[in-house]
Amino acid sequence: MSNKLEDIVDQLREKGNKITSIRRAVLEILIKETKPLAAGDIIALLKRYQLEPHKTTVYRELDFLIDKQLIREVVFDDGQIRYEKFEPGHFHHLICLSCKKVDKIELSDDLDKEEKTIERKMRFKVKRHSLEFYGVCSKCNKR
Amino acid sequence: MSNKLEDIVDQLREKGNKITSIRRAVLEILIKETKPLAAGDIIALLKRYQLEPHKTTVYRELDFLIDKQLIREVVFDDGQIRYEKFEPGHFHHLICLSCKKVDKIELSDDLDKEEKTIERKMRFKVKRHSLEFYGVCSKCNKR
């Protein structure tokens, strides 16, 4: 699947979904943004598109995009639900406690060993995991 | 530091904190409970102690206990903030997506290697991390 906005839009339309200005803008925002955004962030960013949709609409749209597997939810330890574009591969986040910047990383061995150990020892079938690192980014470290 | 309620209570009192029925009960609930509890859960459980404190009080009490390092916050991917007793050592959670049971585990190598790699490659000083596994527990797997 392509990452480009118009390709995604076309695919949605082909499957019978309607493309509205809000849908297109929310998609564009989440495709361009590197860090996960809260619903409130998205509402704020939509003003740059001259759009001021009702919050109900935005939540509904985010649910829709999750359902279509175009985005996914992420939760950091402040408890706020954020949204980021769905990408194949498995990423974790580096969250700077100082400037709040969020970077993504993909771990090499990716906890496969740990998951297998858990499944064997605890008889717990791991479906997914979340792993986030909190610390201080290089810029903030210099100060 | 002891884990027993009365010892903790004595230590709090020695440091000039007052021991109220609510404080004692919240502590007792969180010491006895194995899984993290949301503020609402705690309010519900306090009724068993014939206590119906105002929610403000409960949130404030939880903040107090965090400040004293007796409990800590945990966030799972539903975004709700939960509280669990603070324990030395570093634990992760196994959260059953079916029955919602929560188990704790302590990983052997505990991501030390990954953290060092991140610090070297990304120049990001890792202060802490959160790692939770979502899946199906042994009981639910049998069904």
Added chain:
DNA sequence: ACTAATAATGACATTTTTTCTCCTTTTTGT
């Protein structure tokens, strides 16, 4: 045991995030 100091609580309002319902508007295939 009494009292003063102060920590803790309660009441109430408010903020923030999220969800629900019902009705209207927009998009799209024909």
Added chain:
DNA sequence: ACAAAAAGGAGAAAAAATGTCATTATTAGT
């Protein structure tokens, strides 16, 4: 252009969390 269906808007409200200020309870000191 029109009809069907999807999407959006408005308002209320739930749920979680926070802030303020007056009142109550705990504790140390007498």
